[in-house]
Amino acid sequence: MFEKQKQDVGENSTAIQAGGDVTVTPYLELRAIFLDLFELNFPRIQQAAKETADQRIEAMLDELQKSFVKHKDQIDPRKFEEPAMQYEMQAMAIDVARKGDKSNVDLLCELFCTMMSKDCPELIELIAAEARRILPNLSPKHVSYLSLEVLVNEVSITAPNLQAINNTVGQTLAHISQCSQVTHSDLQYISVSGAIVARGITHVGVTPSFTNDIPDLKGKHAEQLIEFSNQNGLLNFTELQNLISKLHIGHFQLTAVGRLIGWLNLSKFSQIDIKQLFK
Template identity: 30%
Template sequence: MKKMLNKDQNQEVGNSATAIQAGGSVTVINVGVTASEVMEIASNVSKAVFYELTGTAKETASIRVEEITEQVIKKLEMDYPAGLQKAIDPDFQYALFTVQKEYARSGDKDLGDLLVDLLVDRSKQEQRDILQIVLNESLATAPKLTDSHLAALAVIFLFKYTQNFGVGNHQLFGEFLDKHILPFVSKLTKNQAGYQHLEFTGCGSIGFGGQSLESILGTVYQGQFLKGFDKSEISNRPISVGFDPRFFIPCLNDPLKIQVRANSKENLEKFIEDQGVSSEDKARILELFDLGKMSESEIKEKIITIRPYMADVIETWTNSAMQSFTLTSVGMAIGHANIKRLIGEFANLSIWIN
């Protein structure tokens, strides 16, 4: 388009551009890509979805694509408005096309929510790095998985790769399980073929041996599974800081005794160092943390007492490839997105993939 402002000035601009001229200075404010423009771009991207479809299939696909595109834009506007500007990026458009195509094929609401979460996370990556590549791959992999596969990835990711620092007692531990594990319990399976498929799709690998769920929880949340010790143990060692409430509390499992105030040894070591405690006291407090730790059978019993449905989770974990399954970066990204899809906010994926 050519636009004449006066006999001395002319400009060549594109169809979607704005030409501004003046005799003096001009301030230009670039408002970027709007939501309506993103919808138009997305509509153009989606045309390839319908290329070989006819009749009712084409109409159904069109409805689904419009639905998922609106969901993407709404999620971006709510969680990450700056991501709307990614609509002009070729790689983002390809990722969007993947979401549109896969949702048009299945119409599965849960899969759609998962893909939208993955795409929004992908929009937050400013450059082509490992996280962006993993999220792109996750968008292509997730549609190959069933609800059981997705549930397994979420539970494995949660138990093997995360720790909730807000778990301070049995009530909070139970609430943590209710929020993060209970939604997946009915979908977990012991079927070996399911884990072989997860391996085939690049979500992880089945190793030899494995680690029991009791062992994992007994390490990550050790403070929940202590029998406690007599207060005299502190003076007998001796520990110079004495019965300091920074380090000792009444035992969660026996109020007549006390225990070290920590969930895991790793966190305890860091906390002691931050408090400037002597190396001698540090070693003795760490010794007390292991004093009276429950056996695995006792840990199992306590977990089931706190939340009876965990009996099914432990049984499935013990008698399936879950206990020996190691997640790849793609498996972590999908497991992470599946948790976030159900519970809302969750720690940033870059903690695990960077």
């Protein structure tokens, strides 16, 4: 099938060999257009802007290559020809050129590879496209907060004993440690972004849902959970419960976009197939 889809590759475009030539969004052309805007609007800093934008785009391409290698068996080369996918690539490049590392480059690349998957449902493509729009506006602490919501409300942990579960929780908390810096204003900001919405009925005394699968912890309310954890050296459980209280977990709930971002940020621990989230 691919053998019949040979195309000529334009100047500054990139071709991937997949039984035929598949044209990929011309990053260099996009970068040139973006830098032209810098030169027109900021002539006195055009050289500094050019160098910064170049560096940011190159860093994004390096990260995107890593994601392509990681997901090479799932990527559908035919999707590179779709206008919608080329639009997402261009929008992603513009966001990265503007904000650099602040645009959550690694998660953007993972999102794009999710959309490029052979079996990616249309619903996931739609949610991922919206997440791509939102991610550059979220700071690492905002993303960490979304992952905390996922950890508390959706994650199931399988381990041979309490100490092993405690260690897993600790590793996850270390990865999302910046969520401890989230303020009430941050929560309002994340809500305005569309990643969370206020609950109609506020949940109080929230405990991690995975504790319901642990006989020693099942049924314990927040204070009992903290007491038990302290007595048994499960300090990561205590830290998690304190974060739940501090960050008002139970006042907001994840939207589909926030849920996707939160899980994507935890994927290195969970190995979850993001495309299965909304079935």
